[in-house]
Amino acid sequence: MKKLILGMAIVASAFVFGQKDANALNVKLQEANKAAMDAYNAKNYAVAAPKFIEVYDLLKSSGQDNKIYMYYAGLSHALANNSDQSIKIYTDLVNSGFTGVETTYTAKEKKTGQVVNLDKATWELMKKNTDYTDFKTEQSKSIESDLYETLTSLLLNAKKAPEALAVIEKGLAKFPNSAKLKEAQTTAYLQSGNTDKFVAGLKEQLAKNPNDATNWYNLGVMQAKNPATANDAIDAFKKAIELKPDFSDAYQNLVYTTIGDDAKVVGEINALRKDKPDEASKLIDARRERFGKALPYAEGWYKANPKSLDAVSALKEIYVVTKNIEKVKEMKAKEVELSAAAK
Incomplete structure (x- = not known):
């Protein structure tokens, strides 16, 4: 799964209460909001989170249930890697139907030309005040789909696939075209062990975006687990390499899928050598043919990752079976070099 990436620009809010007895609350709000903003902008997210909650609680005590501050929290x-706390907040927001849509009310002071933010009631009253003009409203975009996508990512990172699938199902009912939720659903199927749905999800994503090398690779990995779909896996790995020529892991899996269960084959050959030499010879020839087919993939693996001891050892073994003695010597020397460097 792709690493969770979070980030947004949080805009400081102005808190204004008309009543004189609200002065103390105004002061607390301004202080908490400034502390939250300063901590967030300094990337001190562990400090910012509880401060945003403090702002939310103070606003709620005055009758304003502004959940945008819980979203900020x-x-x-999440950015502080406090997964459990973040999951709880995002779950509450999703279940509450929060969308993040806010309407901003502004007016311009004629004398100074300054634009001020107002609450709706004050904005309506100020329309009668000739000292102000340019009364405007602006509505922010919904962040509801982001809530579902982020909560899903948090749950998957926490290895909570069943919970993630429930959120994804609910999210896709509202946002059926969300590519992120569809991708997360495929990952959740894999985490939960539902490989059939995982493969179906990969194929669905590839039908929409056939140029995704990672999904071709993942499809190949799943197909390679079943001998009946090994050839399909080889085709998938080849497609991944076609799209990403330096895809080392795809080359590696191509090598091993092409060769198959070599330990089993060697065991069968050894069991037949004495009593059924002709059958053993057929198996040996077939084995050599498979190794020959795997050779260009192994060379591609080595080219993509020349410092991989596994790639060098695999290539050496293939050269042994295909009887390329000079190349065997070359790979043995490379093995010694890499082994020494790893110490």
């Missing part, structure tokens, strides 16, 4: 917890 959940985001900060």
